[in-house]
Amino acid sequence: MCAQFQPQLARKLERLGEDEKIRLIVRYKPERISRGSLMRGFAPIRAYTLLPMMALEVSGQMAHKLGEEESIDAVWEDLPVHAFLDVSAEKIHAPALWQRGITGAGVKVAVVDTGIGQGHPDFAGRIAAAADFTGKGSPQDGNGHGTHVAGIIAGSGAASGGIYRGIAPDASLYIAKVLTDSGSGHMSDVIAGLEWAVQQGAQVVNISLGSDEPCDGSDALATVCDEVVHRGVVICAAAGNNGPAMGTIGSPGCAREVITIGASTDNDQVAVYSSRGPTKDGRHKPDFCFPGSGIISARAEGTSLGTPQDRYYTAASGTSMATPHCSGSAALLLQAYPEATPDEIKRRLAYHAFNLDVPPNVQGQGRPDLVAAYEYTPAVQPPPGTGEPTPEPTPDSGEEKPGCALGLLSYFLNSLFRRQK
Amino acid sequence: MFSKKERNINVILRTRIDPKVAAQKAEKAGLKVKRIFSLLPGIAVSGPENVVKRVERARWVQSIESDRTVHAIKGKRKGD
Numbered sequence: 001m002c003a004q005f006q007p008q009l010a011r012k013l014e015r016l017g018e019d020e021k022i023r024l025i026v027r028y029k030p031e032r033i034s035r036g037s038l039m040r041g042f043a044p045i046r047a048y049t050l051l052p053m054m055a056l057e058v059s060g061q062m063a064h065k066l067g068e069e070e071s072i073d074a075v076w077e078d079l080p081v082h083a084f085l086d087v088s089a090e091k092i093h094a095p096a097l098w099q100r101g102i103t104g105a106g107v108k109v110a111v112v113d114t115g116i117g118q119g120h121p122d123f124a125g126r127i128a129a130a131a132d133f134t135g136k137g138s139p140q141d142g143n144g145h146g147t148h149v150a151g152i153i154a155g156s157g158a159a160s161g162g163i164y165r166g167i168a169p170d171a172s173l174y175i176a177k178v179l180t181d182s183g184s185g186h187m188s189d190v191i192a193g194l195e196w197a198v199q200q201g202a203q204v205v206n207i208s209l210g211s212d213e214p215c216d217g218s219d220a221l222a223t224v225c226d227e228v229v230h231r232g233v234v235i236c237a238a239a240g241n242n243g244p245a246m247g248t249i250g251s252p253g254c255a256r257e258v259i260t261i262g263a264s265t266d267n268d269q270v271a272v273y274s275s276r277g278p279t280k281d282g283r284h285k286p287d288f289c290f291p292g293s294g295i296i297s298a299r300a301e302g303t304s305l306g307t308p309q310d311r312y313y314t315a316a317s318g319t320s321m322a323t324p325h326c327s328g329s330a331a332l333l334l335q336a337y338p339e340a341t342p343d344e345i346k347r348r349l350a351y352h353a354f355n356l357d358v359p360p361n362v363q364g365q366g367r368p369d370l371v372a373a374y375e376y377t378p379a380v381q382p383p384p385g386t387g388e389p390t391p392e393p394t395p396d397s398g399e400e401k402p403g404c405a406l407g408l409l410s411y412f413l414n415s416l417f418r419r420q421k
Numbered sequence: 422m423f424s425k426k427e428r429n430i431n432v433i434l435r436t437r438i439d440p441k442v443a444a445q446k447a448e449k450a451g452l453k454v455k456r457i458f459s460l461l462p463g464i465a466v467s468g469p470e471n472v473v474k475r476v477e478r479a480r481w482v483q484s485i486e487s488d489r490t491v492h493a494i495k496g497k498r499k500g501d
Contacts, residue, residue, distance in 0.1 A: 113493065114493055143493065145493040145495070146493075179491070179492065179493055183492050183493035183495065184490055184491065184492040184493070185490070185491055185492075186431060186465070186488045186489070186490060186491065187433065187488055187489050187491055188431070188433055188455060188456050188465030188488045189456075190491055191433075191456070191458055191460070191461065191465075192456050192458075194460065195458065195459055195460050198460065208493065208494055209491050209492060209493050209494060210491055210492075210494060211489050211490065211491050211492075212492075213489070219486060219489070220433045220435065220461060220463060220486060221491070223461060224458070224460050224461050227460050227461065228460065238494045240494055241494050241495070251489075251491075305495075318494050318495060319494055320493065320494040320495070
């Protein structure tokens, strides 16, 4: 008897061109054939150990040949899966902070983007203010991008029974629509949105937009972003989706003071599309990576961004989706530490950030862990003459590792100082 | 005879003077003022390229740059 195709897959294969590729999972009959002989004809992406199965990518023509293969028992399509917000929130340990009562309550987060789906149940009571800078006359999101981003930051998850809850679900949202419903705008509109956000008293600003050209941080938008950060506001800006080529971070991701965010996957690998540093003037960027692949979040009514899941939610990927994970994280930390400066927030996020084992211009300081960020104790300045301040957090997980003789001396002095305290 | 129509361009002017005063000067020169900034000493204007070039030489203008297009960083399936 030949392989059994899953019925839905059989119908799909009928329509598949001979050269079109498809990902499959096959289960073979262990008593009929060894795995090695099967692999001669079909190169596996993965071979499994718990069951006699493997994942393959084959052409339509090869897929039909699989059906004639007597050693194969069953064939399924290797369907794409999505990280629910609850998965990505768990990845950075946001729920551990929620359990301590830290949900972003009282923190003002501005989303500078395409607007928001104002009627979405997940934003009921969350939108403190909204303004349009595109001339549309309303901050209503006709694109879907801003709504998805806002949902990752502070969606309540009301329409999903709490599954697609944002990272800081009790934060207050300030919505600046600076991109038209086609998803584009001018730097001057973004600057106007930033000025409005500052006037509203925003403590965190999310910017999941940018220009394509690599930059050195001296353009008007990057300059304004730096000024906003100097005024005490945390800005999280997307690195861009122009990876894996190096030197692909546009403005305002190239701004010196913003926290520039790349995207990582569920498996803690930097996403292929995530833009890489350095900036045009040679600085390391991005600063961190956050989960950004296949994130399910709020869908604005009537929009088709990403892969719609149902009326209220859609899955999308990109550094645009990673960045609001950072903004939500900053909101949680600002609730816990209201006096924290943007620099302290950055240092907290760096503390024991998970090392993704790639260069700094790819991963920045790694993928943050919010429990570590919450527990981080900022550097203490010792009384004059007693030694160096406590070392700043390292980008690596694990113990502090001084890398040279001076570092060892500093480490020793700090250990001594800690004991004296 | 056909007169070549100058194309309109969007630029951000960083100014050495109060942006509100700069906006008046820009309008007087024939530019349309789109925004007057408060966090940056500057204004966003649009107008014919030759007018912009003329204004660029004015003492009150510190620098000029294109008011570049930015876009939502759309999701990608590749590399998910």
